[in-house]
Amino acid sequence: MSSILFVNEEQVFEAEEGANLRLVALEHQIGIYKLKGKLMNCGGYGQCGTCIVEVAAGLDQLSPRTETESRLLRKKPENYRLACQTLVNGSAQIKTKP
Numbered sequence: 847m848s849s850i851l852f853v854n855e856e857q858v859f860e861a862e863e864g865a866n867l868r869l870v871a872l873e874h875q876i877g878i879y880k881l882k883g884k885l886m887n888c889g890g891y892g893q894c895g896t897c898i899v900e901v902a903a904g905l906d907q908l909s910p911r912t913e914t915e916s917r918l919l920r921k922k923p924e925n926y927r928l929a930c931q932t933l934v935n936g937s938a939q940i941k942t943k944p
Contacts, residue, residue, distance in 0.1 A: 847860045847861065847862060847863075848860070848861050848862075848863060848865075848907065848934050848935070848936050848937045848938070849861075849937045850867070850870055850934060850937070850938055850939075850940060851937075851938070851939045851940065852871070852874075852876050852940050852941075852942060853902050853939055853940065853941045853942075854941055854942050854943070855876055855942070857874065857876070859873075859874050861934045862934075863934065863935055863936075864933055864934070864935070865933065865934045866890070866929075866930065866932070866933060866934075867899070867908070867927070867929040867930075867932040867933070867934055867940070868890050868897050868928075868929035868930040868932070869890070870934065871899075871929060871940075871942070876942060877942065877943070878897050878899060878929050878942050878943070879896055879897060879943075880896070880943055882896060883896030883897065888930075890930040891930065892912065892914040892915070892918075892928060892930055892931045893914075895918040895919070895928060897928050897929040897930050898919070898922070898926055898927070898928060898929075898943075898944060899926070899927055899928075899929050899932075899940050899941065899942055899943075899944065900923075900925055900926055900927075900940070900941040900944035901925045901926075901927055901938060901939070901940060901941075902925075902939040902940065902941050903938060903939040904936060904937055904938030904939055905924075905925050905938070906936075907934070907935050907936030907937055907938050908927065908932050908933065908934060908935060908936075908938055909931075909932055909933035909935060911924075911927065911931075912928075912931045914928070914931055915927060915928050915931050926944060
């Protein structure tokens with residue numbers, strides 16, 4: 847098990863290895879979407895880019911960026927990820943709504 851600290855919310859949750867970051871957040875009522883994302887998100891299919899999070903620590907403990915992420919986040923820093931495309935492989939610190 848890995849621990850995921852959601853920095854802005856000051857909450858820590860356990861996640862199984864290989865768990866999807868978006869699903870971990872939603873399971874624990876962590877708001878990862880801004881208003882537009884709440885209304886128009888793609889449901890976790892990596893098509894809209896509204897579930898952007900910033901990895902404050904533990905970037906190496908998450909899966910590598912997918913091609914979809916590379917395309918949608920090409921102008922964002924490397925530590926920005928789409929929660930729906932990110933798998934947890936170890937402990938990390940996540941900032942929501944960067």
